[in-house]
Amino acid sequence: MLLVFTFVSEGERDKFEFLYEKYKRLMLKKAYDILRDSMLAEDAVSEAFMRIYKNLDKIEDPSSGRSASFVVTVVKNTALTILAKSKSQLPGGEVLEETQEDDFDLEEHVLSSVSAEGIFGLIGELSEDLRGAFLLKYGQDLSHRDIAVILGVTENNVTVRIHRAKKKLAELLVKGGHIRETR
Amino acid sequence: MKQDERLLRDMAALYIREEASALRLEIEALSGEDTPSLDRRISREIIRLKLRKYVRPVMLAAACLALLLIIPRALDLSRTGMTAPQASSPAAGAAPEEAAAEPYAAIEAPPVGGGEAANRMGSVAESILIAPEDQNDTGTDVAADEEPQGPQENPTTAGPGEAGPDAGYPENEPDAVLGEVVEEAPEPDADQENTPTGGGGKIPDLVFSLPEGYRLVDYSENNGKGVYRILQNEGAEIVLTTEPSAEEPAFPGMEIMTLGDREVGYEYTGDHSRLAFSHGGILYDLTCRGGIEILTGLASAILAG
Numbered sequence: 001m002l003l004v005f006t007f008v009s010e011g012e013r014d015k016f017e018f019l020y021e022k023y024k025r026l027m028l029k030k031a032y033d034i035l036r037d038s039m040l041a042e043d044a045v046s047e048a049f050m051r052i053y054k055n056l057d058k059i060e061d062p063s064s065g066r067s068a069s070f071v072v073t074v075v076k077n078t079a080l081t082i083l084a085k086s087k088s089q090l091p092g093g094e095v096l097e098e099t100q101e102d103d104f105d106l107e108e109h110v111l112s113s114v115s116a117e118g119i120f121g122l123i124g125e126l127s128e129d130l131r132g133a134f135l136l137k138y139g140q141d142l143s144h145r146d147i148a149v150i151l152g153v154t155e156n157n158v159t160v161r162i163h164r165a166k167k168k169l170a171e172l173l174v175k176g177g178h179i180r181e182t183r
Numbered sequence: 184m185k186q187d188e189r190l191l192r193d194m195a196a197l198y199i200r201e202e203a204s205a206l207r208l209e210i211e212a213l214s215g216e217d218t219p220s221l222d223r224r225i226s227r228e229i230i231r232l233k234l235r236k237y238v239r240p241v242m243l244a245a246a247c248l249a250l251l252l253i254i255p256r257a258l259d260l261s262r263t264g265m266t267a268p269q270a271s272s273p274a275a276g277a278a279p280e281e282a283a284a285e286p287y288a289a290i291e292a293p294p295v296g297g298g299e300a301a302n303r304m305g306s307v308a309e310s311i312l313i314a315p316e317d318q319n320d321t322g323t324d325v326a327a328d329e330e331p332q333g334p335q336e337n338p339t340t341a342g343p344g345e346a347g348p349d350a351g352y353p354e355n356e357p358d359a360v361l362g363e364v365v366e367e368a369p370e371p372d373a374d375q376e377n378t379p380t381g382g383g384g385k386i387p388d389l390v391f392s393l394p395e396g397y398r399l400v401d402y403s404e405n406n407g408k409g410v411y412r413i414l415q416n417e418g419a420e421i422v423l424t425t426e427p428s429a430e431e432p433a434f435p436g437m438e439i440m441t442l443g444d445r446e447v448g449y450e451y452t453g454d455h456s457r458l459a460f461s462h463g464g465i466l467y468d469l470t471c472r473g474g475i476e477i478l479t480g481l482a483s484a485i486l487a488g
Contacts, residue, residue, distance in 0.1 A: 024221060025213045026206065046224050053229060065203025072206060119194050120201040138188075139195035144443065156479040163440045163449075166191065 016053060018062045019071060024049075027075040034079040034128075044082050048075035051150050058142060070140055077132040077151050122172045126165055133161035134169075390463070391488035394480050397421075413481065421471045421481060428466040434459055442479060445486050449475060458482050 027048060031041035051074055052059070059067050123131060136147045137158075144162075148155040387409065393399065401412035411423040434448025437459065441447075447460040456475045459468045460482065467485055469478045 020225065022210070024218055025216075026210050028218070028221070029209070029213065042221055042224065045221060046228060049225055050228050050232065053232065065206075066199055068203050068206045069199040072202070116197050116201055119197045123194065123198040134191075135195055135199065137195075138191045139199045154476075156476050156483065159440075159442055159479055160474075160476055167438075169191075169194070 012056055015056055015059065015062050019052060019059070019067065020049065022062070023068065023071045027071060030072055030075050031079040034076065035083055040082055040086070041079070044079040045075055047082075048078040051078065051152070055146065055150055058140065058146065066140065069135065073132045073135055074150055076128050080128055081152055118176070122169060122176065125172060126168055130161050130165040130168065133158055134165035137162055391485045394484045397481060397484075415477060419471055419473055419477045421469055421478060423481070424468040426466045426468075427464060428461060429464060432459065432461045432466055442482055443486060447482065451475065460486070462486055463488070 024045065027045045028041055031044035031048075032038065035041050035044060048071070052071060059070060061067060123134070126134065132151060133147055136142045136150065137144070142150070144155050144158045147158045151158070153161075387402065389399065389411075393413070396416040397413050399411060400414050403410050405424075407426065409425040411425070413421045413423055415421065432448070437448035437450045437457070439446050440449045442458075442460075445460065445462075447458050450457040450459075451474075455470060455472055456478055457468070457470045458475065458478045459466070461467070462485060467482070469482060471477045
């Protein structure tokens, strides 16, 4: 399907073809869930694969769960960007307002006990844009700059999203009673 | 913070593991129908990306080749034109070559033998051919830090690599900390527009490069602190205060956030944002009306210095 000469190496081509064949339908579904439009979903998946193509070196094992999470994160954020643009909003440019004063400091607290399902639920409660930035940084070990390129936003925006994600997680951990104070 | 980072990585890894299990089931449930439209589109996009990636270097190489061919010919023509007045008699009704050579003769020094003229053209050609290397060398020399020279030689950045706070500046004098004013993207009117009006006399220079879209408009001093007013293109105004400080800063009442790989203090009071951090022996305090993203661009530029 994909032209051989378009890739630098056979390994690169194989990796990309694997990702494409394995995840294209899943990505179309995820994009459609957000956009509710087949054409826009195809746009999102196409754009997502171009971003993945440019960052193939970030993917070590295309068959791993980590890679699956990566591609899904990219396509969801791409779909959100398209959705926002179609509604004449710019997610990268919006002013992120603090909704409440919060002096909670995660450093001062220790995680008591949280199940895997609990953590899944907690992170799942983050909005898609915050969760995407958070997972790309802490799950995929990418730099702010790389994340900005993958998500198509500014580096500053990535910094702010990660900050808000951490803050939101801290709130959720306290609310769920998973955090106890050490002082 | 290290414990915090480890915790977050563990949480993210757990989430990814759970998500991957769920995704595996989703993939199995999806039918294997073909997606010819998407397949064609992806192929086209990749070809376009590749062409863009390779066409640019090819065009650059072609342009260089063309210059290498054109310049010697142009020099040959010039040399022919330069030596024409000596070769033929300067009589009235001179040949067209002589008429063309007249302006050159006027510009040139007193007529000399053909050998010296040829030598001068040779040295011009040599300087043209050397010029790109010179520029490269200048860049690396500046980056390697010729401290007193650096800021003057590099018009685009007066970064700390060239004149950092440790480069012989006495720490107790705020003015002495600063280097040259930086003009990120100079335009004909930009210099006039960017010239600060100055509330405190001489405007000291910045040791970091202002990011694109920011310009310094005013400066004053207040109890030994430098106070800079910086405007952003979108109209936001940032007040940057600098103060030499050898101590590690505390950020009472402020949250700690990570900017790049540095910890900075952050505060939002409902309509004002504030960032504070220490870098290179200087305490920086940035405030503005609006969201923090107005400040992070400038803060990143300072920390990059």
